[in-house]
Amino acid sequence: LNWIASPNSTTAASFVATREIIKRGKSFTDGDYMKDSFIKISEHLFSDFKNKTEIIQKIKDMPLSAKTVKERAIKMAGNITNQQIKDINSAPAYSIACDESCDVIDIEQAALLCRYVNSDGPQEEMIELIPLKGQTRGEDICEAVLKCLNDNGINTNHLISVATDGAPSMRGSQKGFVTLLQKALDRNLLAFHCILHQEALCAKTFPPECMEVMNLVIKMVNKIIAKALNHRQFRALLDEVDSEYSDLLLHNKVRWLSRGEVLRRFVACLEHVKTFLKSKNLNYPQLEDTEWLEKLHFMVDMTSHLNMLNKSLQGRGNTALHMLEAVLSFERKLTVFARDVQRGTLSHFPSLREFKEAYHDHTLNGDYLQCAIVDMQTEFGSRFSEFRKEKMTLSFPVTPLEIDPSLLNTFPGVIQADLEMELADIADKDLWVSKFKSLTAELEDVTRQKAQLQIFSNMNYIKSKYRTRLTDESLQSCVKIKVTSYMPDVEKLSSDVRKQKSH
Known part of the structure; x- marks a missing residue:
């Protein structure tokens, strides 16, 4: 004050x-x-x-x-960027992630994120939101990213890892962003296909019949919600019968989590949905088909399990090791799920269990459901094979003294013979052992931080349909201030402003 x-x-x-x-x-x-x-x-x-x-x-x-x-926003964003660059260049190594999405006026925006360690511990920061106003080929993205790094004076010699989604423009073997970036730097990088993106792709491996169930549910929900009168009348019906829910949910194809929520809400309101559709002379015989209903309840439970995995992978501060362990754990759970439906105990399928209890005469097709789970497990195993190979390397920062260095896929610039000698030298020194334990604790603390770094959600909120004329510089500044953990140096900024003659 x-x-x-x-x-x-x-x-x-x-x-x-x-x-x-x-x-x-x-x-x-x-x-x-x-x-x-x-x-x-x-x-x-x-x-x-x-x-x-x-x-x-x-x-x-x-x-x-x-x-x-x-x-003021532009000045503060610039000040924050200067702090970030100073810390990145001081770090012995850093990694980047690149993702892209269109804003409200269809300008492709590439978000460049960086992870490194400074005096405050592990950091995960957005460096720049790069507008791509022409084509978005691998060479365009690579040129824009390299220009960003060079213009900001970021030392690319310390760059060891890059993560992207699985788009051809990002991971193409000849002209993908990652391939071209490695050629430009004239060395190999640790390249990863985003774990969260791969998990979403694995989640889409349901059998065609199950996907048809999902599509029909969306169609019925749209029949109710898309028309204003129908929507009002349906909500009035739910209110009249004191339903647990007051409405249905719409599915957003961009967000996988919405799929599970739509199915769960639809099943919870299923009897009311039947009543309402009949009152509107909308005939859907599938709602009385026990085989169709079986698949519906199976999808409710499986999407719920997938949503739990998805949420555990999201959030700022998750390490690659933590995310990989979550995926490997889920693969093991899929074995448990497959055995559960095969035996018919349904201990892990509450919605399907309720369906079975309600329809005593219906026999569950356990073999079909088991195959659906096994196919998904196979897809998980295939897609995450590259991460599984790197598990020991990813574990090294946590337990460096317990791993044989000769088994590691060393980082660029690290000489294995020197690493072996250094580890042998510090293995019995309490000071270094305690430092590694401290680092492990810090990484665990970062993992528990679930502060979302949702770049594109904030971008769409800031540059909405009411602010379409927001310039690239202003958008970049606002998003950076919104998502950064850095504090701008207000004292320095205000003193610089007061030095101007006009003030």
């Missing part, structure tokens, strides 16, 4: 207020709204202060117009 009321503090306060605007998802045009709210709160907050009038006047004098907010 003393800082806000101190002389020459309006510029610093405007930087802080601007950061709050961005963090709360407000637009540049909300600067005056934020300022008015700040003044109203301050009237009450400083009511007992002798210099209340001076404090309120300082706040009123705070430059917080839309233009000021824009300029």
Whole structure:
């Protein structure tokens, strides 16, 4: 409070207020709204202060117009980038991840993320949101990423790993981004296909009949929700019968998690759905077909298990080892699931168990369901084979003194003979052993941090249909401020502003 009321503090306060605007998802045009709210709160907050009038006047004098907010956001983002670059170049090694998505006006935006270790421990940061306004071939992405790294003065000699999705433009063997990046750097990198993306692909390996069940559910949900009158009447029906749920959910094809939620909600409201569709003379004989219903309840349970895996893989701070262990654990669970449906115990299939209890005369097709699970398990095993080969290497930072160095796929720039000698030298030194234990604890702590680093969700929220004219520089600045863990150096920024003659 003393800082806000101190002389020459309006510029610093405007930087802080601007950061709050961005963090709360407000637009540049909300600067005056934020300022008015700040003044109203301050009237009450400083009511007992002798210099209340001076404090309120300082706040009123705070430059917080839309233009000021824009300029402050760009300056803070630049300051944060400088801090990031300094830490990255100080790190002995770092890895990058590159992903792309279209914004609201169909400009392809490539998000470049970087993971490294600084004095505060492991960091995972967005370096830049790169607009690709022409083609998005592998060479275009590679050129843009290299330009970003070079323009920011990031030392590419320390780059050891790159992760992408499985698109041909990213992982093509001849002209993919990863291949071209390795050629440009003239060395091999540890290249990974995003675990989360591969998990989503594995989840789509249900038999065609099961996928048809999902498609029909979506069709029925659309019949109810897409038309306003039908939607209102269905919600009124659910309210009248005191249903646990007040509505159905729509499936978003971009988000795999929505599929399981749609199925679960649909089954929970199934009897009410039947009643409503009949009242509208919409005939779906599948709703009375026990074989179709069996597949529906099976899909509810399997998508629920997949959603649990998906959530465990999401979040900021997950290490590759942690994610791989989660996938390998799920592969083992698939063996348990297959045995469960084959025996008919259904201990891990609550929805299917309820269906079986409700339809005593129906015999479950255990062989079919077991084959569906086994096929999915095979797909998991195939897609994650490259990660499985690297498990020992990924485990090395956690248990370096327990692994034979000759079995490791060493990082670029690491000489295996030197590594063996160094490990032998420190194996019996308590200082180094304790440091490795400390690093393990830090990695576990980072893994528990589930603060989402959802770049594209924030991008679409900031550059919405109401802000389509937001410039590339402004969008980049806002997204960076929104998702970064760094704090801009407000004192330095405000002092630099005050040095200008106009101030």
